[in-house]
Amino acid sequence: xxxxxxxLRELRERALMGGGPRRIQQQHERGKLTARERLALLLDxxxxxxxxxxxxxxxxxxxxxxxxxxxxxxxTGLGKINGRRVAVFAQDFxxxxxxxxxxxxxxxxxxxxxxxxxxxxxxxxxxSGGARIQEGVRSLAAYGEVFQRNVLASGVVPQISVxxxxxxxxxxxxPALTDFVIMARDxxxxxxxxxEVIKAVTGEEVNAANLGGPLIHNCRSGVxxxxxxxxxxxISLTKLLLSYLPQNNTEDPPQVAPYDPADRMEESLNNVxxxxxxxxxxxxxxxxxxxxxxxxxxxxxxxAPNAIVxxxxxxxxxxxxxxxxxxxxxxxxxxDASDKISRFIRICDAYSIPLxxxxxxxxxxxxxxxxxxxxxxxxxxxxxxxxxxxxxxxSIVTRKAMGGSYVAMSSKQMRNxxxxxxxxxxxxxMGAEGAVRILYRQELSKAADPAATERKYIQEYRDMFFNPxxxxxxxxxxxxxxxxxxxxxxxxxxxxxxxxxxxxxxxxHGLMPV
Ligand code: HXC
Numbered sequence: 001x002x003x004x005x006x007x008l009r010e011l012r013e014r015a016l017m018g019g020g021p022r023r024i025q026q027q028h029e030r031g032k033l034t035a036r037e038r039l040a041l042l043l044d045x046x047x048x049x050x051x052x053x054x055x056x057x058x059x060x061x062x063x064x065x066x067x068x069x070x071x072x073x074x075x076t077g078l079g080k081i082n083g084r085r086v087a088v089f090a091q092d093f094x095x096x097x098x099x100x101x102x103x104x105x106x107x108x109x110x111x112x113x114x115x116x117x118x119x120x121x122x123x124x125x126x127x128s129g130g131a132r133i134q135e136g137v138r139s140l141a142a143y144g145e146v147f148q149r150n151v152l153a154s155g156v157v158p159q160i161s162v163x164x165x166x167x168x169x170x171x172x173x174x175p176a177l178t179d180f181v182i183m184a185r186d187x188x189x190x191x192x193x194x195x196e197v198i199k200a201v202t203g204e205e206v207n208a209a210n211l212g213g214p215l216i217h218n219c220r221s222g223v224x225x226x227x228x229x230x231x232x233x234x235i236s237l238t239k240l241l242l243s244y245l246p247q248n249n250t251e252d253p254p255q256v257a258p259y260d261p262a263d264r265m266e267e268s269l270n271n272v273x274x275x276x277x278x279x280x281x282x283x284x285x286x287x288x289x290x291x292x293x294x295x296x297x298x299x300x301x302x303x304a305p306n307a308i309v310x311x312x313x314x315x316x317x318x319x320x321x322x323x324x325x326x327x328x329x330x331x332x333x334x335x336d337a338s339d340k341i342s343r344f345i346r347i348c349d350a351y352s353i354p355l356x357x358x359x360x361x362x363x364x365x366x367x368x369x370x371x372x373x374x375x376x377x378x379x380x381x382x383x384x385x386x387x388x389x390x391x392x393x394x395s396i397v398t399r400k401a402m403g404g405s406y407v408a409m410s411s412k413q414m415r416n417x418x419x420x421x422x423x424x425x426x427x428x429x430m431g432a433e434g435a436v437r438i439l440y441r442q443e444l445s446k447a448a449d450p451a452a453t454e455r456k457y458i459q460e461y462r463d464m465f466f467n468p469x470x471x472x473x474x475x476x477x478x479x480x481x482x483x484x485x486x487x488x489x490x491x492x493x494x495x496x497x498x499x500x501x502x503x504x505x506x507x508x509h510g511l512m513p514v
Contacts (some may be wrong), residue, residue: 039075102141167189268285292314392417
């Protein structure tokens with residue numbers, strides 16, 4: 001064998017070993033896989049083509065000349081997932097904590113460019129201590145290059161970030177710019193500044209889990225969209241999520257062969273809404289009954305549980321679901337739910353995924369805290385996102401559609417294509433008690449028996465508005481249907497709407513109330 005080939009093979013061998021056997025052992029002891037082990041789980045066997053495996057940095061400050069590893073702490077390339085092409089990178093914590101260098105940036109930018117030009121999804125497996133401190137401003141500028149490409153690719157190709165280690169500083173900004181963030185339980189963390197810096201600056205004492213652990217970002221901050229039990233589950237989830245998404249914004253999402261009868265009536269739905277209007281019920285029961293069996297993938301399931309957003313399939317076609325959840329806060333819309341819903345609508349619209357909305361909402365959540373934190377601005381995002389979305393949109397009012405929530409939650413005026421209501425629907429400007437107290441204030445103050453008079457007017461108001469028939473008379477509801485008919489109705493409606501074409505006025509971009 002020639003010397004050239006021997007050298008190449010030796011270098012490749014070294015690249016496969018990342019930071020070396022001791023570091024790999026430490027990585028395993030932390031319950032983490034190496035970058036290459038993760039890629040092997042993610043990609044179809046034999047599909048990975050690596051680029052830049054031998055790249056190294058040329059920094060000499062801080063003794064860096066002795067810390068050169070082929071690949072420089074990141075593995076990048078192209079591969080396939082279930083036969084579909086993807087671009088991938090996996091940071092290698094065994095090399096200087098996966099810290100982000102100029103070389104890492106060149107390697108990521110290269111596959112970002114390829115992903116954008118070829119119209120294929122980009123998946124990042126993140127495990128990095130942030131900007132490589134020894135490289136100073138080089139690594140900061142290098143991050144900027146990656147962020148820039150994240151933004152340019154946004155809405156063109158799906159971008160998924162899988163968090164598999166302690167990610168700090170710049171290592172969390174790039175994921176925040178992507179479409180989905182998946183965190184592995186126990187081993188992943190995300191923070192801009194870690195517990196020690198926070199203690200020094202603000203005096204607050206907090207540990208890594210309570211600052212930026214998976215539960216915090218999935219349930220509280222909303223930074224993460226999925227919580228996986230471990231690394232393997234996070235990687236499986238990535239593959240599942242991709243199955244609902246198209247390769248890029250010019251293609252349709254993949255279709256699966258229908259396996260659940262399109263004409264299936266679900267009798268349980270006729271009794272799902274409780275007789276007492278103030279009793280809660282779980283909207284998941286409705287969703288699970290309507291969509292293709294076991295096809296529902298909930299997004300942001302722990303964040304703002306008063307709303308539900310999910311991918312699912314109807315007769316094998318991918319759809320996006322937005323729903324109020326009467327089992328939490330009576331389904332009222334608050335700031336977090338508004339964020340969650342509007343973001344999901346935009347993702348579905350970007351990737352040509354039709355939207356199905358289930359409405360049971362008493363309105364926007366009243367409260368000083370909500371007002372101070374801008375529920376007006378945040379709630380307006382829902383109106384903005386629905387109106388702007390040109391994908392097929394269908395709504396079903398299951399119970400309450402009150403006031404602003406009626407308008408915001410995919411009403412006809414939000415350019416909704418078809419509006420259904422169940423006979424249990426209540427479509428009104430506000431609840432009966434509040435309305436009667438405003439409309440009849442004078443009369444009630446003079447009534448001989450104010451309580452009885454109030455009850456009478458409340459009943460009148462209910463009889464008038466607490467049904468879907470007035471809205472149907474006025475054409476605001478296209479059809480009142482039996483709940484059990486919902487699945488076949490939706491499937492037939494989507495069959496027609498699939499070829500819908502709608503354009504927005506030409507503009508540089510709108511000004512969403514962010
Ligand atoms: C260089 C780093 C590094 C970094 C970790 N290492 N982070 N080297 N630059 N940013 C090295 C460590 O020195 C160590 O090397 C090895 O990686 C493993 O790190 P440990 O600390 O032993 O691991 P662990 O205990 O698991 O802690 C991981 C960690 C911690 C939480 C990520 O290392 C840490 O806090 N790192 C610094 C995080 C940070 O503040 N980054 C800069 C953010 S600023 P040895 O050889 O000792 O084993 C930023 C600005 C970008 O990113 C802004 C863009 C807009």
